[in-house]
Structures are given as C-alpha cells and as structure tokens.
Amino acid sequence: MVRELKEVQGIIFKRQKYKEADLLAKIMTKQDGIITLIVKGALRPKSRLSAATLNFSTGTYIIYTSGHGLSNLRTYKEVKQFDGLYHDLTKNAYASFIFDLIDHAFVEYQPIGKYYNLALFALNKIDKGVDSEMITQIVQMKMLSAYGVEPELRHCVICGKEKGVFDYSIKLGGIVCSDHFGVVNSRMHLKPKETAVLRTIALLPIDRLGTISINEETKKATRKAIDRIYRETIDLNLKTKKFLDELKLF
Structure with missing residues (x-):
C-alpha cells in the first residue's frame, strides 16, 4: 500500500x-x-x-x-x-x-x-x-440526484407540459399538471405556489439564486413536502436531522 x-x-x-x-x-x-x-x-x-x-x-x-x-x-x-x-x-x-x-x-x-x-x-x-431553512431546502432538493432519485421537475411526467399549475407525485417521481389532477391519486395536494418553490430551488443554478423571500406558511409547507419525499424515497435516519427538528420545537 x-x-x-x-x-x-x-x-x-x-x-x-x-x-x-x-x-x-x-x-x-x-x-x-x-x-x-x-x-x-x-x-x-x-x-x-x-x-x-x-x-x-x-x-x-x-x-x-x-x-x-x-x-x-x-x-x-x-x-x-x-x-x-x-x-x-x-x-x-x-x-x-x-x-x-x-x-x-x-x-x-x-x-x-x-x-x-x-x-x-x-x-x-x-x-x-x-435564511438557513431555505438554504437547507435548496440543498435537500438538489441532493436527490446524488441519492439516485432525482424527480422530474421541468415538465409534467404524464404529458410533458412545462407551464401551468402543477402538483407533485412521489409515486410518479415528479410534477403533474392540472390536466391530470382528477386521475392522479398519488399527488401531494400542494398549493401551486408550493410546487413552484420546489421547482425553482431544485432547478435554478446556485449562482443564479438571488434574494430568498418566502413567507413562513409556504416555507413550512415545502419543508413538510421535502421531508415526505425523503421519507418515502430514501431510507435515511440522520441524528443531525432529528436534532434540527427538535430545535424547531422551541
């Protein structure tokens, strides 16, 4: 050696x-x-x-x-x-x-x-x-590719539409447009703005991220969504995540 x-x-x-x-x-x-x-x-x-x-x-x-x-x-x-x-x-x-x-x-x-x-x-x-919370959410969304579960966020996973109102489906591995809301039972029922935030922080290069200004309600919703995506796609049980969640209780 x-x-x-x-x-x-x-x-x-x-x-x-x-x-x-x-x-x-x-x-x-x-x-x-x-x-x-x-x-x-x-x-x-x-x-x-x-x-x-x-x-x-x-x-x-x-x-x-x-x-x-x-x-x-x-x-x-x-x-x-x-x-x-x-x-x-x-x-x-x-x-x-x-x-x-x-x-x-x-x-x-x-x-x-x-x-x-x-x-x-x-x-x-x-x-x-x-904003530490939003920086962490950005990292979490961008790290999904490193874990081999990168979602399709550029266009609807069913029809390929790139613009419109979208929701997220963990089962289908990405976003679905409103044309299919009635038939996709697995969608997360996120508000359009929440899905838009997830798309933006995942797709936009870090050197183009400007000032981050997102209200607390949306931030909380996207955090819950990201936690659920990780929970249902990656088997991770990090002590640092548990400690972070405990900190937020105080």
Whole structure:
C-alpha cells in the first residue's frame, strides 16, 4: 500500500476524539471526496492542528494518504473559519445536517464534484445570515440526484407540459399538471405556489439564486413536502436531522 503526501482543499465538518490526545476529523474535498483524517496531538494544549480542524474550517491541508482508509493530517495553510456558525446553535445545526446529508450520499474518496460547490455555497449563505431553512431546502432538493432519485421537475411526467399549475407525485417521481389532477391519486395536494418553490430551488443554478423571500406558511409547507419525499424515497435516519427538528420545537 503506497502512501503519499498530498495537498487537498476542503472543509472540515465532523470531528471526534480518537485516542488520548488525537482526533478523527472528516474533510470534504471536491476532487478526492470525503476523507477521514487522524489528527495527532490535536487535543494537547496549544495544538496548532486543533485550531485548524474546528468544524466548518476551510483551507488547504497536507495529508499523508494511500487513497483509502484513514489518512494523516501533517500540516495546513490558509485555513479560515466561518465565525457566524460558532456563535449560533441554530445555524450550526443547519450546517451540520447539510454536511451529514452530503456525507451519506457518497463513499469515502469518491469525488463529489458539484456537490462540493453546493456545500460551500450553503456554508457561505448560512454564515452570512441568509435564511438557513431555505438554504437547507435548496440543498435537500438538489441532493436527490446524488441519492439516485432525482424527480422530474421541468415538465409534467404524464404529458410533458412545462407551464401551468402543477402538483407533485412521489409515486410518479415528479410534477403533474392540472390536466391530470382528477386521475392522479398519488399527488401531494400542494398549493401551486408550493410546487413552484420546489421547482425553482431544485432547478435554478446556485449562482443564479438571488434574494430568498418566502413567507413562513409556504416555507413550512415545502419543508413538510421535502421531508415526505425523503421519507418515502430514501431510507435515511440522520441524528443531525432529528436534532434540527427538535430545535424547531422551541
């Protein structure tokens, strides 16, 4: 097994105690996928490596790796933190869920491509105070493709119509137009505006998403719809999602 020194750019998103003074830290990278790093001595007082591997730190990390299994963090450069996430439990909870969702869609060292940009987009927006709930919904809708259950949202799954009033059918895997409302028993009975929001956040490229302004009633309805889509199509039981849901009760 050949091990080599490699420079990776990425985002630290999970860490836990490994041995007496060591940490395991998960890093999400674009080209090399998700890697678990051993960070030796990180729990010792004044450790430089500890500060560089705080959750939601991003930068360049020099690792010793064989391309599978555990890798070792040797050093780092140009690391920065998203300070807005450290002082806000709710923001942190949303970000943790987003990264957990991406983490579970891939095996380690599998390149994640555009989903890395999606993760970075979400962190930047949440850190800056953009609506965390809507950013999370955007990520959830865009992550369905990574789980192999990308819905058809461009046109009606029955007749191909692209404009009009639409509803969503989990069973049919996408939107149905009002011409078929009477015969599609599996539709979710969403309001036209709610279906429109789901279509927009799923289809619009993240670099074209402007100011997000959606009323609480619509936001709550789309959250319930997305939760149901995930529940009925993907077998996921994430602790971060449960914690996020509990936070919303208070």
